[in-house]
Amino acid sequence: xxxxQDRNISRLTRDTYALILAGGxxxxxxxxxxxxxxxxxxxxxxxxxxxxPLSNCINSxxxxxxIATQYKSHSxxxxxxxxxxxxxxxxxxxxxxxxxxxxxxxxxYMGTADxxxxxxxxxxxxxxxxxxxxxxxxxxxxxxxxxxxxxxxxGADMTVCCIEVPCxxxxxxxxxxxxxxxxxxxxxxEKPEQPSEVPGKPGTTLASMGNYVFNTEFLFDxxxxxxxxxxxxxxxxxxxxxxxxxxxxxxxxxxxxxxxDKQPYWRDVGTLDSFWEANxxxxxxxxHLDMYDENWPxxxxxxxxxxxxFVYDKGARRGIAIDSTVSGGVIVSGSTVKRSxxxxxxxxxxxxxxxxxxxxxxAIIGRGCQIKKAIIDRSCVIPDGLEIGVNHDNDQAxxxxxxEKGVVLVTRDMLxxxxxx
Numbered sequence: 001x002x003x004x005q006d007r008n009i010s011r012l013t014r015d016t017y018a019l020i021l022a023g024g025x026x027x028x029x030x031x032x033x034x035x036x037x038x039x040x041x042x043x044x045x046x047x048x049x050x051x052x053p054l055s056n057c058i059n060s061x062x063x064x065x066x067i068a069t070q071y072k073s074h075s076x077x078x079x080x081x082x083x084x085x086x087x088x089x090x091x092x093x094x095x096x097x098x099x100x101x102x103x104x105x106x107x108x109y110m111g112t113a114d115x116x117x118x119x120x121x122x123x124x125x126x127x128x129x130x131x132x133x134x135x136x137x138x139x140x141x142x143x144x145x146x147x148x149x150x151x152x153x154x155g156a157d158m159t160v161c162c163i164e165v166p167c168x169x170x171x172x173x174x175x176x177x178x179x180x181x182x183x184x185x186x187x188x189x190e191k192p193e194q195p196s197e198v199p200g201k202p203g204t205t206l207a208s209m210g211n212y213v214f215n216t217e218f219l220f221d222x223x224x225x226x227x228x229x230x231x232x233x234x235x236x237x238x239x240x241x242x243x244x245x246x247x248x249x250x251x252x253x254x255x256x257x258x259x260x261d262k263q264p265y266w267r268d269v270g271t272l273d274s275f276w277e278a279n280x281x282x283x284x285x286x287x288h289l290d291m292y293d294e295n296w297p298x299x300x301x302x303x304x305x306x307x308x309x310f311v312y313d314k315g316a317r318r319g320i321a322i323d324s325t326v327s328g329g330v331i332v333s334g335s336t337v338k339r340s341x342x343x344x345x346x347x348x349x350x351x352x353x354x355x356x357x358x359x360x361x362x363a364i365i366g367r368g369c370q371i372k373k374a375i376i377d378r379s380c381v382i383p384d385g386l387e388i389g390v391n392h393d394n395d396q397a398x399x400x401x402x403x404e405k406g407v408v409l410v411t412r413d414m415l416x417x418x419x420x421x
Contacts (some may be wrong), residue, residue, distance in 0.1 A: 009145035013061035013091075016148060017128035019119065020053050021210075022136030023070030023100065030401055031411045032377060039071065039136035040076035042360050042378070043269065044282055044291060044298075045325040045341045048079055050249045051300045052141070053134045054095070059296055060144040063093035064126050067136070068115045070100040070108060083301025098122060112210075114234030117223040124220070131219050133236070136212030140255075140266040141289070141296055147253050151213045152298045156251040158218070158244065160185060161211035163203060163266055164204050170195045173270070174207035177236040177252055182362055186249040209255060209266070212236060218248070242243075265289040276375055276407045278356045279341050283323050305329030305344055317350050334335035335365075349384075357389070377411040383419075 026038025033041060039050040048069070057065050058064040069076055077097050098119050100108045109115040116123075116133060121289060123131060130148060142161075151159040162177055170176055176195040178187035188208075189196070195205035214222075222240055226232050234237045244250060249411040257264050265288045281287055291298055306329035310319035317334035324337050328343040334350030343361040347355065352369045362379040365371065369382050372389035376382065389408045396402055398418045401409040 001417045009149050010061060012130065012148040012152060013145055014063075014225065015063050016132055016144075016213075017064045017066070017126045017127040017130070017216075018057050018062050018122055018132045018134055018144075019066045019068060019098075019116060019123065020050070020057075020134045020136045021115055022050055022076060022353075023109055023115065024137055025071040026137070026349045028269060029275060030272060031040045031409060031413065032272065032275070032375065033072075034411070034413070035072060036075045037071045038270075039074055040073075040079060040266070041269070041275070042343060043139060043275075044279065045343055046302055046327050047298055047300045048076075049139060049269065050076060050080070051083075051138050051298055052139050053136055054080075054084060055296075055298045056140075056142050056144060058299065060142075062132070062144060063091075063094045064128065066098045066119060066122065066196060067095065068098045068100070068109065068119060070115075071095075072370075073099060079301055083299070084186055090245075096122075109234075111235030111238065113223060113226055113236045113240050113279055116219070117227055117234070120220060120223060123216075128216055131214045131216050133210075133212040135216070137270065138266060138268050139208065139289070140264065141298070142255060142264070146258065147211075148213060151251070154251050156213075157215055157248040158241075158250045159213040159253050160188075160241070160250065161213075161255055162206050162252045163209050164198060164201070164263060165207045167195045167197060167203055167205045170205045170207045173268075174205075175210075175241070177206045177208060179206065179252045183252045184247050184255070185241070185252050188237070189246055206252065206254075208237065213253075229315075238343075272375065272401070272403045272407055273405045274359060276373070276405075277401075280339065280356060283325055283339050283341065285323075302328070303344060308332075308342075311352065343378075359383050373406055374408040374410060377409070380410055380412050381417060382410070382415070 022039040041049050084095045105132040112386040137317045172191050175190045177185050177198050198204045201313045267278045269278045308326045308330040310332045312319050312334035317332050319332040321337040323339045325341045330342050332348045335348045337351035338355045340354050340357045342359045345362045346359045348365045349367045355372045357371050357374045359376045360378040364374045364381045366382050366384035368385045370387045374389045392402045395408050
């Protein structure tokens, strides 16, 4: 028989509306997001980033979900419609796309709070007791049930989900909190250059994950007040949170493993280097993010493709993949793939060597290519014999982007420009 706590969390999740903010461009990913919003970016061999918060909601029992979109949202909307469009409104479940549509005024979404405010009538129609605001930009697995339970038990007006990160990583990138012994937020700084340290943990700060829980009516009141404020940027971190922490109950909820009290997997893949590193972590024999866990599956849309195929075993022309993740529809023809992720329908022709690389769907690698520490964008056709990541001077001369840590990004536009030289 379910325990009282289990029943309580089940009731709370049914009374919650989740709004995923998925309109961000992800400018630090440069050309990788020229044609797609950051939440639509591919990740992990078969997924997109948006699949992680959506899967967390579904696995947590939250079935009323809105997705606020804005920047170049076509591929994101198409993915959600194909992979997440099977929910039935008559059963009290739905995943709805909420594009920026100037519902209140003539402006598009100005900030995170404004994105919620412009959809306030849609949320009100669902009659939730609690509203959960989620970032659509991060890769992690989290049960939102305990977060909701803690929010209610503490009597909070707002709860901010947080994670401990190095100060140098948080500087200029994350909202940072200072809390008292009861985890009540006493100070909030949005993307400070010198984040405050966690007491007793030098070099570590308490950063906001961009995930919030509100009592519904309290949220509506604060959004209405903020909308009337001249000069407000319409943002939770810049405006809402700093204005309410002294007069209302705002608590922090540390994202930790309940069994070990350790930091669970969470990645902000906001730069090309962090995107590459997070994908490379997945090819480890025992990755920190276990996507094979049947108790917490990551759902997504995927085409029905043939199994991956490795062909030829003739001397140097041998099709093999070592310490790699290879998706359906891939053909590795007489080439060697090491420590890499190949998304669906990638074709690697003969006599190639691919190492430590992320090859996005539909890319075709020509014969005799040498590719190392690279990100190859969707549907790229790499010419025969091209070397990528072997000599960075040549990479830059070809118009490819080389990061500070030596990751090379190649897109279709870059290849087209190279062909014209």
